[in-house]
Amino acid sequence: MNVSLAICQEYTENPNKISERMAKILTVKASCSNHYLTSAPILSPSNGQASLSKAMALCSSFCHLKPIHFGAKSISCFSFKPQFSVQVKAFSSQDSSSNPKDMIPGRIGFLGLGIMGSPMAQNLIKAGCDVSVWNRTKRKCDPLISLGAKYEPSPEEVAASCDVTFAMLADPESAVDVACGKNGAASGMSPGKGYVDASTVDGATSKLISTKIKSTGALFLEAPVSGSKKPAEDGQLIFLTAGDKSLYETAAPLLDIMGKSRFYLGDVGNGAAMKLVVNMIMGSMMASFSEGLLLSEKVGLDPSVLVEVISQGAISAPMYSMKGPSMVRSLYPTAFPLKHQQKDLRLALGLAESVSQPTPIAAAANELYKVAKSCGLSDEDFSAVIEALKAKLEERS
Numbered sequence: 001m002n003v004s005l006a007i008c009q010e011y012t013e014n015p016n017k018i019s020e021r022m023a024k025i026l027t028v029k030a031s032c033s034n035h036y037l038t039s040a041p042i043l044s045p046s047n048g049q050a051s052l053s054k055a056m057a058l059c060s061s062f063c064h065l066k067p068i069h070f071g072a073k074s075i076s077c078f079s080f081k082p083q084f085s086v087q088v089k090a091f092s093s094q095d096s097s098s099n100p101k102d103m104i105p106g107r108i109g110f111l112g113l114g115i116m117g118s119p120m121a122q123n124l125i126k127a128g129c130d131v132s133v134w135n136r137t138k139r140k141c142d143p144l145i146s147l148g149a150k151y152e153p154s155p156e157e158v159a160a161s162c163d164v165t166f167a168m169l170a171d172p173e174s175a176v177d178v179a180c181g182k183n184g185a186a187s188g189m190s191p192g193k194g195y196v197d198a199s200t201v202d203g204a205t206s207k208l209i210s211t212k213i214k215s216t217g218a219l220f221l222e223a224p225v226s227g228s229k230k231p232a233e234d235g236q237l238i239f240l241t242a243g244d245k246s247l248y249e250t251a252a253p254l255l256d257i258m259g260k261s262r263f264y265l266g267d268v269g270n271g272a273a274m275k276l277v278v279n280m281i282m283g284s285m286m287a288s289f290s291e292g293l294l295l296s297e298k299v300g301l302d303p304s305v306l307v308e309v310i311s312q313g314a315i316s317a318p319m320y321s322m323k324g325p326s327m328v329r330s331l332y333p334t335a336f337p338l339k340h341q342q343k344d345l346r347l348a349l350g351l352a353e354s355v356s357q358p359t360p361i362a363a364a365a366n367e368l369y370k371v372a373k374s375c376g377l378s379d380e381d382f383s384a385v386i387e388a389l390k391a392k393l394e395e396r397s
């Protein structure tokens with residue numbers, strides 16, 4: 001397979017071998033510092049083409065290289081141990097262009113600069129993309145404007161001035177409002193443009209937005225993400241896309257800047273459904289983890305030790321290791337707002353209802369998140385759901 005290879009590194013010492021724009025994209029993905037890895041033998045000066053096997057052989061000659069994941073199509077990730085790690089991205093020749101720099105669409109719009117939207121847009125800007133932004137609360141645009149983004153006063157004006165516009169909004173209501181409302185993005189759409197909605201919504205909402213966008217002749221892709229604040233900052237999101245395949249292909253280099261992997265799932269609604277199923281599981285896991293932490297404490301165990309025990313066994317999950325230590329200290333710094341987790345459970349239960357699938361565990365978890373919301377915890381991290389259990393205990397005593 002012929003591939004165009006991108007070596008992610010802090011420094012590109014041979015700028016004539018990799019375009020300046022490409023080097024910026026690579027830098028975003030860099031996870032090594034102060035280490036130089038030559039790219040010269042891999043990338044040919046003319047068009048960056050090389051064979052994958054040649055690249056792998058070359059990479060193996062650098063220290064102790066371990067392929068961690070080798071996607072047949074698009075992403076290869078290698079770990080250089082012990083000092084540093086580097087990602088090697090391989091853009092398959094099946095992608096729309098053999099030259100990665102030509103694959104970046106012209107002007108990019110971004111609507112919705114909350115916990116997720118801000119770092120996602122920031123990564124696009126840092127990668128050298130020409131980005132225009134809009135957010136309901138205008139001051140959240142300021143840090144991005146200072147990084148080089150242009151500001152437009154409405155979603156319509158962003159869409160009108162951009163080739164591909166992304167949206168990352170709170171919920172179905174805001175996603176519809178921003179896409180289809182007065183001065184919404186659809187009013188600025190026309191043939192040749194694309195709208196990529198990364199908000200977590202239900203399939204019916206996504207289809208409604210798709211219909212409105214496509215009625216203008218533009219293309220639509222739903223692209224909710226798995227991964228929270230830190231993965232958004234690190235460009236490590238997982239995109240769950242569905243809709244127009246040609247827009248998926250056009251947007252792929254942008255998704256690769258913001259994420260570590262992408263799935264194309266077919267018709268609009270499938271990306272939304274996948275995201276809701278994942279978050280339904282996540283919400284139940286967190287509720288169950290909360291019960292375990294409190295139970296362990298009640299029977300005289302140290303909940304920190306429980307977190308450690310879990311981390312070493314078959315039920316280990318990054319979520320428990322990341323959130324557990326702060327939950328033990330009753331701290332819930334917001335990465336994924338609790339109100340969004342409850343929204344996702346509510347939407348997942350609706351999805352289950354639509355196909356008569358029993359989901360008693362998720363239904364019980366949803367009730368707990370509702371209690372947490374009524375305790376004023378909506379804007380805390382979703383791990384604050386444990387406080388709802390504490391509140392229930394207090395009620396009983």
Ligand SMILES: NC(=O)C1=CN([C@@H]2O[C@H](COP(=O)(O)OP(=O)(O)OC[C@H]3O[C@@H](n4cnc5c(N)ncnc54)[C@H](OP(=O)(O)O)[C@@H]3O)[C@@H](O)[C@H]2O)C=CC1
Pocket residue numbers: 111112113114115116117135136137140168169170171173174177178198199200201225226227228229335336337340341
């Ligand atoms: N945080 C996370 O870990 C993850 C979140 N998600 C999903 O991504 C989406 C965004 O999440 P996140 O960034 O955390 O959420 P935030 O609450 O931080 O941001 C929500 C964004 O939506 C905007 N918004 C809300 N209501 C309206 C409205 N009526 N009209 C216009 N804009 C509106 C907000 O604008 P304003 O600034 O004016 O309030 C803000 O830009 C959600 O669907 C969430 O479920 C997905 C994966 C992970």
Ligand SMILES: O=CC(=O)O
Pocket residue numbers: 225226227228279336
């Ligand atoms: O939707 C939240 C996430 O972490 O994914």
